[in-house]
Amino acid sequence: MNNRQTNIVRILGEQKEWITGKELSKLLNVSDRTIRSDIDNINKYYQSSLIKSNQRQGYHIDESLLNRLNIEVKYSIPQTPSERCVFMIRQLLFEKNEINLTILQSQIYVSGYSIENDLKRIRKMLEPYPKLRLIRSKNYIYLHGDERSKRALYRDLLAAETKGNFLNINRIASLYKNFDLLLVKDILLEVFDEYKFSVKDIMFPMLVIHIGISIERIMKYNFIKTDRKDKEFYESREYKISKEFFKRVSDKINIKLVEDEIQLMTLLLMGKNSLNYSTNLLNVDNKKLDIEQLVINLLEEIREFFGTDFIDDIDLIVGLKMHIQGMVSRAKNAISIDNVFLQDIKRKYPLVFEMGIYACHMIEDSLGFSVNENEAGFIALHLGAANERMNKNSKYKVIIISPHNQSFSSLCQQKIDDNFGERLDIVKTLNYFEEGEVISYQPDLILTLSSLQHSLDIMTIQISMFISSEDEMNIYQAIKKLDKKKFQIEFNSKISNIIKKEFFYTNFDGKDEKDIINKMCSKLEEHKIVPKDFKESVLKREEMSPTSFSYGFATPHDLRSQSYLSTISVALLKVPVKWGDMR
Template sequence: DLKLIRSKNHIHLEGSEDEMRKLYKDLLTEETQGNFLNLNKLSSMFKGFDLLKVKDIMENILKEYNYRIREMAIPMLMIHIGVAIERMLHHNYIKTSRGTDLENTKEYQIAKEFFNRVSKIVRIDINENEVELLALLLMGKNSMNLQNDLVSAYSKHGYNVNELVSQIIESIKSDYDIDFSKDVDLRSGIALHLQGLVERKNKNIHIDNMYLQELKKKYPLVFELSIRVGEILNEELGIDISENELGFLALHLGAAYERTHNHQHYKAIMIYPVDQAFGDILLKKVDFLFNERMDVIQSVSYFEEKTIKELDPDLILTTSPLQHNLDIPTVQISVFITTEDESRIFQTLNALDKKRFQNEFKAQIIDLIEPETFHLNLKTETPEETIEYMCDHLKNLGYSDDAFKKSVLQREKMASTSFVYSFAVPHSLNVASFRSSISVAFLEKPIKWGEFEVKMVMLLAINEVYKDTLVMFFDWLSSMINNANHFVALLESQSYEEFISKIIE
């Protein structure tokens, strides 16, 4: 619903803010997909050393110290390490006075050992400040208690670094409808980065960004996010942020966006004789056919349960018959990938999609169905009376107002919201509730609702924050309608607990 406007010197889009944001998010998802979480692609940005070998060194040290970090945090960690080594290769060292007491922490010991080993394969001098920075990054949010907060000295409103990061995340959500609020890796990464940024500004130290132009060219929308962050920093700290610094911020934001929206790709393990000539051909064909839905994260010659568990794949592809006790879908394929092989892989990916949808449905929908908005044996005679009762109940809870009820009734007059199988889904035309909720009512007696007799009513009261949930809800509804037996069982629910149990089966 956007209109393209052409003038003499430029073109632009006109339309609703909602549609603008949808377009932006679609473009951003397409742009970042598989790039910021793909270590091979990240590695290609660093020309002076092999980031994948550096990653292997870090993983070996983490195992030796029995130190675990979240898998999704690894790309962000490697971005920091890559930037650090690139800086050190060009003799860009920073002397700071953090005043931290890190030497007795496990994170410091890991960071120190890491740079000791890296210095043997990359020509860098070990720098104490880089060791401390890496240790603080490994500590994540806990590191904020151990370092001086330089941000508060610059902030016009007395923000500390955590408050400023929260403002940045809230601004991105407000301006672009992208929610990073639950991304702890982004929070700790940007907080640490801001401390370094302020130190560099304080001491007038300039750092080149070797891949700035590539970021601007290939990921303009991610860079646009970083520009917005730069504007906030300028407003709050009075600091002009250079493009080089914006490029570093863009790396954090790109990885965060992909973590938030990385729903399509599954992780696969390939088991085949890796020393045989056809191996590369097989891998390339699998990547060509399925790169939009899965990534082969590791190729091995044989199955070993411990190794597979550590890799934690979503599925296993094997060229030989394989039986195991792990709860991981396994598909046997030929070395030449026949159409039958393609079909089996697609069926497995579709099954994984269904399982993932169920998990997301539980996380997003179930929380909206609360005991206080669940009505059993409701005595009403007409659709209007039912809607008024349920809307008034939401109003009394502080979830909505009279305007919401009026809009729901107006929508019902336009066309009945009842469906086959004895249920109705009334909802507002365009008036949002104050708080999102799905109110459920089981009627004492079925009532005539449009063309159908209705026994169960699900009133949708969704505000702007949960608008994407509507798509998921109607996807679920569609699948339920196509599964008559399951839906009939749902209609027989005798309590809130039984209803919730059946709805997530």
């Protein structure tokens, strides 16, 4: 088969739904007739009707034959301009120093004209990053710029990729063909309601995903074995909820009631408290491995390589620990599991999948056995969900107080979403103000359509039903105030961590700026905060231009931002000295 025919198999294998000949011909930049000829040749090559044809619906791949013939669908072909741009940026960031545009055309089956337009889009995408440039040299392109800007670009692309839709339950449910995940979700909510139990809204979709995976395992008899004998565990509310939930699900969709899966769901519901009931040590090839330390190391590597910091996400740490424990168990018992999300993640969230692949390489090095693509997809799910949580947490929670009917309230809410959806998350619309209920949602901002006075320390703005330009300005100003408050809190928290008592000097004795820098840098070097050439770099920077930018204040620093640990050393001088043109 030629490359185009191979890619037809890949496209149909990924989509798993009917695709018309016109859609395929447009995607691969050939005629309908060529597509028909290619389909015939593919079926002849495999000596079977691998690809079904229908005059009205188009073409569809026989999944059972695809699996039986062991045909691997290796990668996704980017189909939209946006997907192609991300595809090229990803290659330039992680896979290749340069891209040959002629080879690229044959890889993704688009015309030279389309590629030229895509390059214009990429340059537009790079505008917020002044230190990054897309350079073209004849028929090659490469990304020029510093590492920090490249990581910032990746982080922003990742946020845009996952924003709002990574954990869309309706989309997730559509991937399960053997049972109705939405029905399962309703049963879960019903049991939660009876036990007066709740989970954070942002964690709920990931919980539903885990349950879907669990039900798939039960249907295929690929159970994960667990061994917990703690009496408190079985008496916990989370265990009772999990048992009742699986009992009802087994009645509705006719699956076996599996104790091990009940226990795993219990741990999920417990969140960080599950750490009290699970061991940190894994037995791999007769060696004890600290699973929590492995996860911490993994997240540190991701932060270093991708510039995305998940290190404080306890839910992610718990989820990865449980998944890696299950992965080891599957490897020991030679159990493989399908991942219904795999093709969806590879196609729609390539940057998240890239993280999953990177993480799995690290896990392979630590555990000493190979990790397959399905497992990489599951790891990517955890990382993508964490990234969405991080983005979601950056929005301010808003409650709208609207005494009007539902249609008017919806109109107002829609306009706020359209204009401020990037910054505000409307958590509830209430018909009236009731202090207890408002507090329960912990909002950052209250928008009210009628005059309102209350004693809560929550910023409140009165707006009109149709959101005038003045209302928009008031909301914008409120966001700026919230940003300032948030920044101050974060700044105070971070600054207290990097200004340490042993590097804070009062009545500091120094003859001149060189003497002061020498003494302060020597102490930092002595405590192994900075490398040996740090002092020399600070003095060199000072020679270029004094860092005294106002009277009574100087900020000496090195040229390369090099240190082993982020630290600010502060000296309040006993006697003022001349520093540049100032004292």
